[in-house]
Amino acid sequence: MTAKRTRGQSAGISREAILEAAIRLVDRDGLAALSMRRLGAELGVQAMTLYHHVPNKDALLDGVVERVVLEAEPESFGDGPWEDGLRDYARSLLNALLAHANAIPLILSRPATTPNNLAIMERALESLCRQGFTLEQALDIVYSLVRFVVGHAAAEATARVHHTDGQQAPVIDPDDYPLLSRATEYGGSQDRFEFALEAMLRGFAAILSDQR
Numbered sequence: 171m172t173a174k175r176t177r178g179q180s181a182g183i184s185r186e187a188i189l190e191a192a193i194r195l196v197d198r199d200g201l202a203a204l205s206m207r208r209l210g211a212e213l214g215v216q217a218m219t220l221y222h223h224v225p226n227k228d229a230l231l232d233g234v235v236e237r238v239v240l241e242a243e244p245e246s247f248g249d250g251p252w253e254d255g256l257r258d259y260a261r262s263l264l265n266a267l268l269a270h271a272n273a274i275p276l277i278l279s280r281p282a283t284t285p286n287n288l289a290i291m292e293r294a295l296e297s298l299c300r301q302g303f304t305l306e307q308a309l310d311i312v313y314s315l316v317r318f319v320v321g322h323a324a325a326e327a328t329a330r331v332h333h334t335d336g337q338q339a340p341v342i343d344p345d346d347y348p349l350l351s352r353a354t355e356y357g358g359s360q361d362r363f364e365f366a367l368e369a370m371l372r373g374f375a376a377i378l379s380d381q382r
Contacts, residue, residue, distance in 0.1 A: 183215055185223040189233045196272045236284040238273050241266040243290055252301045253371050260319050260367050267323035274324050302378050311374055326359050
């Protein structure tokens with residue numbers, strides 16, 4: 171005897187499909203456009219059908235955070251030097267955030283606490299502890315790195331919006347600010363990201379060296 175399917179299953183809807191549609195909607199129309207009604211229309215179903223897979227709006231928002239963070243998941247932590255794992259994760263997370271820039275305010279306001287996100291954190295902590303850091307140090311490292319990347323992504327996304335809107339960067343008078351005027355000739359956002367990232371990694375390495 172065939173088991174009776176739920177209304178959501180009958181519509182061919184899954185949590186994965188819902189979250190994919192939610193990301194598409196946010197990317198295209200912005201975070202304010204995300205609602206159960208709009209999402210149902212995106213998928214061609216009634217909004218009530220979605221509740222078979224995401225019980226409420228908070229669960230949907232948590233799922234969006236999960237999907238963005240999972241795009242940045244490194245292949246593995248622990249197969250090589252911890253510096254390489256953190257470096258790869260920072261770059262991957264930055265790319266994922268900028269690919270879904272409209273979701274960045276959500277990342278800033280909601281902790282990534284779904285099981286999938288927590289599994290990534292667990293692997294990162296396990297790798298760092300195995301290579302010599304204490305658990306407290308490992309936790310501080312992961313939080314410091316993630317907050318740095320998210321902050322940089324938020325600033326970069328804002329700058330891109332201003333550029334798209336045609337806003338010009340302020341002109342710095344070289345007579346009044348000679349060093350700042352010259353500094354505008356050096357590097358760009360990605361260069362500064364890499365500089366800060368490497369400085370953080372060197373600092374973490376110094377902590378490990380000191381305690382050894």
